Amino acid sequence: MKTPWKLGAYATAMVLVSAGAFGVGTVTGSPIEMNEEHNTHGRDDSSGGTHSATPAGPAGLRVSESGYTLAPINAPGTTGKSGKLRLRVLGPDGTPVTEFTESHEKKLHLIVVRTDTTEFRHVHPTLGSDGTWSIDWQWQEAGTYRVFADFVPTALGDGLTLTRIVEVGGEYRPKPFPKSSTVAKVDDYTLTLDGSLVAGKGAPVTVRVERDGKPVTALQPYLGAYGHLVSLRDGDLGYLHVHPDGEAGDESGEGGPEVSFHVETPTAGSYRLFFDFQINDRVRTAEFTVSTDEAGDSPADEPDDEQGDDDDGHGGDGHGH
Numbered sequence: 001m002k003t004p005w006k007l008g009a010y011a012t013a014m015v016l017v018s019a020g021a022f023g024v025g026t027v028t029g030s031p032i033e034m035n036e037e038h039n040t041h042g043r044d045d046s047s048g049g050t051h052s053a054t055p056a057g058p059a060g061l062r063v064s065e066s067g068y069t070l071a072p073i074n075a076p077g078t079t080g081k082s083g084k085l086r087l088r089v090l091g092p093d094g095t096p097v098t099e100f101t102e103s104h105e106k107k108l109h110l111i112v113v114r115t116d117t118t119e120f121r122h123v124h125p126t127l128g129s130d131g132t133w134s135i136d137w138q139w140q141e142a143g144t145y146r147v148f149a150d151f152v153p154t155a156l157g158d159g160l161t162l163t164r165i166v167e168v169g170g171e172y173r174p175k176p177f178p179k180s181s182t183v184a185k186v187d188d189y190t191l192t193l194d195g196s197l198v199a200g201k202g203a204p205v206t207v208r209v210e211r212d213g214k215p216v217t218a219l220q221p222y223l224g225a226y227g228h229l230v231s232l233r234d235g236d237l238g239y240l241h242v243h244p245d246g247e248a249g250d251e252s253g254e255g256g257p258e259v260s261f262h263v264e265t266p267t268a269g270s271y272r273l274f275f276d277f278q279i280n281d282r283v284r285t286a287e288f289t290v291s292t293d294e295a296g297d298s299p300a301d302e303p304d305d306e307q308g309d310d311d312d313g314h315g316g317d318g319h320g321h
């Protein structure tokens, strides 16, 4: 059985990017210190100590922020059971929020990833009138999962990414962190990531889509762009924001073979990049694993023909010492 997108299926930090979607500080990253001075209710909790050390601290590390809380998530407790995943966002007054503003064509983006990053889903639940979001759900694998809800409460006007941990019973076989890989195979498609992540900076990254060695130009707009990129930081699954370059609407019709993003990388380390793309009305996900180490080595002088080779001159995994 093919497990195409599991290529590098295990990491731990998350960056969400979407070409034309997850906007620059609006959806994923709004570190309290950086752009909401009026809103620092003396909360120096989990992000403490790094006030200005990062250009954009990763989102998705808190269950509560700016008065909003992700309530406990209701979902099947074990693998093999089909059911619903339900969640609610509680507002400053403690009641479920029912008014959300669309961002990237959806009122709420739900990212569910196992903490070893070998399982990843990006879906869009339906909002009930009582403020309950729900979606059909079944767990394929046991383990510990991080659920990220990415949304804009209309009353707040800013994007939040709140997170909760969900435990799923069953036989659990954790997997090691994936090796660095800039090539992913998904069904018949081969995707190549080009570009470098530079610690403390933003940098351009391009995903190229090919099939049978030929460029694919049939990418369909998905969430307002020709692809959607989520990046997670190894170690804490910090959810980083990625800036899309351009929007699907920029060009009429077809997209590809390349989709470009602007990735803000707050700290040195390894990152998992999950690229959602749509062809023939089907959304697939390609996974990449990139570390700033290797990226920083040769930002611009990497010969094309070395791309993706495991045995190139860089020492393979990128940390052999």
Ligand SMILES: [Cu+2]
Binding pocket: 106, 108, 109, 110, 122, 123, 124, 223
């Ligand atoms: Cu989404």
